[in-house]
Amino acid sequence: MPDEQKFRLPFWLRMALEWxxxxxxxxxxxxxxxLLFSELNARLLSAQLxxxxxxxxxxxxxxxxxxxxxRKEKYANITGYVEQASHVLRxxxxxxxxxxxxxxxxxxxxxxxxxxxxxxxxxxxxxxxxTFVSLTGTKCRTSVKLIYDxxxxxxxxxxxxxxxxxxxxxxxxxxxxxxxxxxxxxxxPFSLLLDDTNSTWHYFANNLLxxxxxxxxxxxxxxxxxxxxxxxxxxxxxxNVDAWPLxxxxxxxxxxxxxxxxxxxxxxxxxLGFVTVDSESRGVFxxxxxxxxxxxxxxxxxxxxxxxxxxxxxxxxxxxxxTQNGSTVEHIPQASRLALPSSEVTK
Numbered sequence: 001m002p003d004e005q006k007f008r009l010p011f012w013l014r015m016a017l018e019w020x021x022x023x024x025x026x027x028x029x030x031x032x033x034x035l036l037f038s039e040l041n042a043r044l045l046s047a048q049l050x051x052x053x054x055x056x057x058x059x060x061x062x063x064x065x066x067x068x069x070x071r072k073e074k075y076a077n078i079t080g081y082v083e084q085a086s087h088v089l090r091x092x093x094x095x096x097x098x099x100x101x102x103x104x105x106x107x108x109x110x111x112x113x114x115x116x117x118x119x120x121x122x123x124x125x126x127x128x129x130x131t132f133v134s135l136t137g138t139k140c141r142t143s144v145k146l147i148y149d150x151x152x153x154x155x156x157x158x159x160x161x162x163x164x165x166x167x168x169x170x171x172x173x174x175x176x177x178x179x180x181x182x183x184x185x186x187x188x189p190f191s192l193l194l195d196d197t198n199s200t201w202h203y204f205a206n207n208l209l210x211x212x213x214x215x216x217x218x219x220x221x222x223x224x225x226x227x228x229x230x231x232x233x234x235x236x237x238x239x240n241v242d243a244w245p246l247x248x249x250x251x252x253x254x255x256x257x258x259x260x261x262x263x264x265x266x267x268x269x270x271x272l273g274f275v276t277v278d279s280e281s282r283g284v285f286x287x288x289x290x291x292x293x294x295x296x297x298x299x300x301x302x303x304x305x306x307x308x309x310x311x312x313x314x315x316x317x318x319x320x321x322x323t324q325n326g327s328t329v330e331h332i333p334q335a336s337r338l339a340l341p342s343s344e345v346t347k
Contacts, residue, residue, distance in 0.1 A: 085127035092120040121160040129162040136284035141165040146273035154184040188215045203253040207282040248278030254298040
């Protein structure tokens with residue numbers, strides 16, 4: 001045993017000595033007041049101010065400590081949701097391995113396999129939504145958005161949402177696919193993530209109302225009176241926050257991607273899409289802690305979604321992809337970073 005460990009004091013004894021030293025130093029402050037002030041009234045006033053200042057400082061320390069502790073407790077409380085999300089992801093991988101349609105399978109078999117996989121992705125998003133409801137105390141939505149190419153232009157579409165928001169947005173999501181409503185270049189959060197000059201793989205905004213660079217085709221999707229892109233001057237929202245047409249005011253988006261590595265054959269990063277978390281309130285996310293939670297799930301979804309896209313492409317070769325209301329959309333290949341003339345975008 002090293003000498004420094006042999007003579008190390010027990011934790012309780014060290015804490016007792018530290019408290020004793022702090023109390024002794026505090027009482028020593030009164031002796032300093034006596035040395036600085038000779039008049040009795042000045043001493044009394046200084047002692048009172050000293051006690052008040054100590055009480056205020058102690059209250060501030062307790063408040064900060066309580067805030068930090070409560071935040072840590074919130075993150076401790078989400079472990080069950082994270083575990084359940086991992087459980088569903090494992091089941092998704094197992095299901096895709098054991099039940100993937102064989103060559104020559106019927107269109108019905110492909111469709112059933114695709115819908116089951118998609119429902120499991122929604123279950124994962126349910127757990128992510130519950131995670132952020134617990135952390136923020138606000139209503140949160142989650143989604144997986146994938147990229148596709150049409151005539152050399154890159155678009156995105158919503159593959160899956162958490163159960164609650166899916167029921168509300170399914171019809172609108174299908175309509176947006178039919179109309180090719182969402183070109184990537186007109187949605188600043190996603191186009192930024194696919195920008196070659198951008199070194200980050202996530203988009204974080206705690207108050208979209210004050211982000212003058214924010215543009216989204218969701219504005220006209222939720223309210224046709226709004227333009228296809230861009231945000232009107234933010235002074236409108238200073239007067240009336242209710243004028244904001246989107247059901248979310250804060251957002252996190254992380255890329256679903258495979259980056260180059262020592263054992264990865266591709267020299268460029270391939271991006272399939274994004275995992276998004278939205279909140280109806282402002283200032284509720286913490287970039288340091290919340291972004292890694294979303295990024296971890298996005299990373300875990302890469303291979304299942306890559307396989308799902310392969311199945312979807314096989315379906316599209318048999319017949320165009322059908323939406324919930326029976327209409328069809330064009331073949332949707334995977335995409336990667338930076339739009340090229342081909343159907344892929346890479347970086």
